[in-house]
Amino acid sequence: MIVKDVISLFEEISPLSYSEGFDNTGLLVGDEKMEVKGILVTLDSLEAVVDEAIEKGCNLIVSFHPIIFSGLKKITGKTYVERTVQKAIKNDIAIFSNHTALDNSWNGVNSMICEKLGLKEREILIPQKSTIKKLITFIPKNMVEKVRNAIFEAGGGRIGNYENCSFNIDGKGSFKGNESSNPVIGKRGETHFEEEVQLGITFERHLQKDIIDALLKSHPYEEVAYEITTLENPNQHIGMGMVGNLENSMSEMDFLKFLKKTMHTECVRHTALIGKPINRIAVLGGSGSFAIEAAINARADVFVSADFKYHDFFRAEKSILLADIGHYESEQFTKDLLYSFLTKKITNFAPALPKGIVISEINTNPISYL
Structure with missing residues (x-):
């Protein structure tokens, strides 16, 4: 198993094409063709984490947060970022991050909080x-089922809780091949009319290459006519944050105590209590102040996130309870998520991964509480 194989696995749970534009995800350090001996899973890839990978014989670090966030003009060891990258390169350790791709995943960071x-x-x-x-x-009538099924198998036609969705319109197509053509139906140099079906199928953006490959391989024509457009329909399973309901309502104070205990946080910074029961909850791992209005519009009773600034708390407008549990605390279970995913996908460690898959034992939280 090489680094590229591991990265391909993550395309199933967190396609990198859904990373936010400001982010820096993917393989940050190392060679994608390098053989993987062991994988170390961590929230942050710091110098101490690289030391841990060396000690445990792991040459691939899967890190939720990217160690390189903005461009590096020098690697002289003067900053913690430079020292981490330097040490990883010296020891042939690759570093991969899926950060906001996992934030936007239905089975990602926010799913763990829920x-x-x-x-x-x-x-x-x-x-x-x-x-x-x-x-x-556009497909000849006698070949529609073959092409349609090939596109379904590539992931096309999935809408919410439904799959194998398509729309079919009968019609008549025409074409005339030039002297360099090799038509499957009709004759070169003659205009041919064929009973065809116009097939329409939706698909998620990250599957486009697979969808086109399936179309071209299954379609009988020498030249395949097709159109791809981007729709404005909201995607039910890709995006930032989540909102859901408690099985039983709680008072505000009971919920805050439950939140503190469940999320293993030393401090919950929150707005003034409003005096209404808590049932509908919005969550967003990491810095979530940009989503306060979205949580209000979603009719959430409380919004659980992190990194709220002083003036962000005023934005609650007594219509929602804001609860800041800390950045690290909101994402701390992400290591377990990544580890669980990898161990299910890579069931046989040896000989493919002689050092196996391990979770980092280092607490990378940069904040301490008195």
Whole structure:
């Protein structure tokens, strides 16, 4: 197993194409063709984490947060970022990060928070735009089923809780091949009319290459006519944050105590109590102040996130309870998520991974509480 194989696995849970534009995800250090001996899973890839990887014989670090966030002009060892990258390169250790790709995943960071809080009937808080595309193509009637099924197998036609969705319109197509053509149907140099079906199928953006490959391999024509457009429909399963419901309502104070205990945090910074029961909860791992209005619009009773500034708390406008549990605390279970995913996908460590998959034992939280 090489580094590229591991990265390909993560495309199933957190396609990198859904990373936010400001982010820096993917393989940050190392060679994607390098053989993987062991994988160390961590929240942050710091110098001490690289030391841990060396000690445990792991040459691939899967880190939620990217160690390189903005461009590096020098690598002289003067900053913690430079020292980490330097040490990783010297010891042939690759570093991969899926950060906001996992934030935007239905089974990602926010799903873990919902799981810990026991939230039901979950929905994406801020759906990512332009993630649904539509393919339209034209197929001879006797080949429609073959082509349609090939596109379904590539992941096309999934809408919410449904799959194998398509729309079919009967019609008549025409074409005339030039002297360099090799038509499967009709004759070169003659205009041919064929009974065809216009097939329309939607698909998620990250599947576009697979969808086109399936179309071209299964379609009988020498030249395949097709159109791809981007739809404005919101995607039910890709986006930032989640909102869900508790099985039983709680008072505000009981919920804050439950939140503190469940999320293992030393401090919950929150707005003034409003005096209404807590049932509907919005969550967003990491810095979430940008989503306060979205949580209010989602009719959430409380918004659980991190890194709220002084003036952010005023934005609650007594319509929602804001609860800041800390950045690290909101994402701390992400290591377990990544580890669980990898161990299920890579069931046989040896000989593919002689050092196995291990979770970092280093607490990378830069904040201490008195």
